[in-house]
Amino acid sequence: MSQSQWKNKQSTTNLNSALKHSSVPVEKNITLERSSNVELTCQFTTSGNLNAVNVTWKKNDEVLQNNSLINTTGNILYTQYKFTVISSNQMGSYSCFFGEKKEHRGTFHFKVPEIHGKTKPMITYVGDSTVLACKCQDCFPLNWSWYSSNGSVQVPVNIQMSNKFYVINGTYSNETKLKIMQLSEEDRGPYWCHAVFQLGESEILIELVVLSYLVPLKPFLAIVAEVILLVAVILLCEMYTQKKKNEPDDGKEFEQIEQLKSDDSSNGIENNAPRHRKNSVTSK
Numbered sequence: 001m002s003q004s005q006w007k008n009k010q011s012t013t014n015l016n017s018a019l020k021h022s023s024v025p026v027e028k029n030i031t032l033e034r035s036s037n038v039e040l041t042c043q044f045t046t047s048g049n050l051n052a053v054n055v056t057w058k059k060n061d062e063v064l065q066n067n068s069l070i071n072t073t074g075n076i077l078y079t080q081y082k083f084t085v086i087s088s089n090q091m092g093s094y095s096c097f098f099g100e101k102k103e104h105r106g107t108f109h110f111k112v113p114e115i116h117g118k119t120k121p122m123i124t125y126v127g128d129s130t131v132l133a134c135k136c137q138d139c140f141p142l143n144w145s146w147y148s149s150n151g152s153v154q155v156p157v158n159i160q161m162s163n164k165f166y167v168i169n170g171t172y173s174n175e176t177k178l179k180i181m182q183l184s185e186e187d188r189g190p191y192w193c194h195a196v197f198q199l200g201e202s203e204i205l206i207e208l209v210v211l212s213y214l215v216p217l218k219p220f221l222a223i224v225a226e227v228i229l230l231v232a233v234i235l236l237c238e239m240y241t242q243k244k245k246n247e248p249d250d251g252k253e254f255e256q257i258e259q260l261k262s263d264d265s266s267n268g269i270e271n272n273a274p275r276h277r278k279n280s281v282t283s284k
Contacts, residue, residue, distance in 0.1 A: 025095075025105040031113050033139050034198045035086045042096035042106045044077045054099035055079045060092050085110065088200040112200040113139040117193055121207040128183050131168075132206050134193035135175035141195035141202075144169060144176040149190045157191075183210050 030038075046053065050072050057064040057079070064081065071078040079096055095107040117134035124130045132146075146167065147154040157178065159165050168177040180187060188210040194203045 025107055027107045027109060029109045029111065031139075032085055032091070032110055032199055033113055035084070037082075037084050038110075039080065039082050040094060040096070040108055041078065041080045042098075044079075044098045044104060045075060046077070047075060050075065050077050053077055054097075056097040056099070057081045058095045058097065064094075085199065091200055112197045112202050113137075113195075115141075115193060115195050115202050115204050117204045117206050121209045123209045123211065124183055125211050125213055126183055126185060129179065129181050130183060130208070132178040132180070132191055132193070132208065133175065134195075134204055134206070136195055136202075137174075139197075140172065140174050141197055143196040144173075145194045145196075146176075146178045147192040147194060147203075154192055180208075185210050185212065 044053065055068075055070050055077070057068050067082050069078075069080040069082075071080075077098065079098075081094065081096070083090070085091070091110045091112070093107055093109050095105050098104040113136055115134050115136045117132070122130060122132065144167075146157040146159075146165075148157050149155070157165050157167075159167055164181050166179040166181070168179060169175070176193065178191065178193075188208055191206045191208055192203050193206060194201065
């Protein structure tokens, strides 16, 4: 079993089965908001010789030499590590190691409280106003701040020099809101809500999407354009088909006209031929 306690608060988790049956590390997260007296305890059960088990405490990859205790009861080995967290440098991961044929490890991860906000992108429109909000559940940061993106760099949101941004902090300082007026497409992008605690800092990313009012019409306009194109193609096909149908008739009509002209010409020659009168002479 492993337990961690501080400020008269106690949290317990069972590491016994994992440490007994496999070398898979067992981990536990511990949240600290302010300075605390911490007591970490690991328990290891073995059927072998307890005196042959080597016990080590580490912070990250650094071996801790002091403030650790080791006790045994029957076939159970206990180890305890006590210290006081007073700065952010003492945050991190603390691990107890039991070295037998296989190494068994239990790890405590110390971190400051997480802050929460909207994880999905916020979709707004040009000219509207919006409110970005984040909150720390059951914790009270010393300070809140907001950052926007300038390329790949975070820059503080300039509240004092602009009437576009307004910060609204909660009554108990466990939440903050950023109100943005008269949105433009330049306001889109990532915003970071930043909380400062005595033992460290925490932040969350909120993505703001600013759309033009024409954006929702784009699918409709695309459909209209496709319909117009389709109608134009159909009309062109109709015109081409009609033209093909008319071409043989025009040729036939032309042949008939030529035939008529030819007939008229023949008749004209026959009618215009000189007529000879036959005279009979009677001899006496």
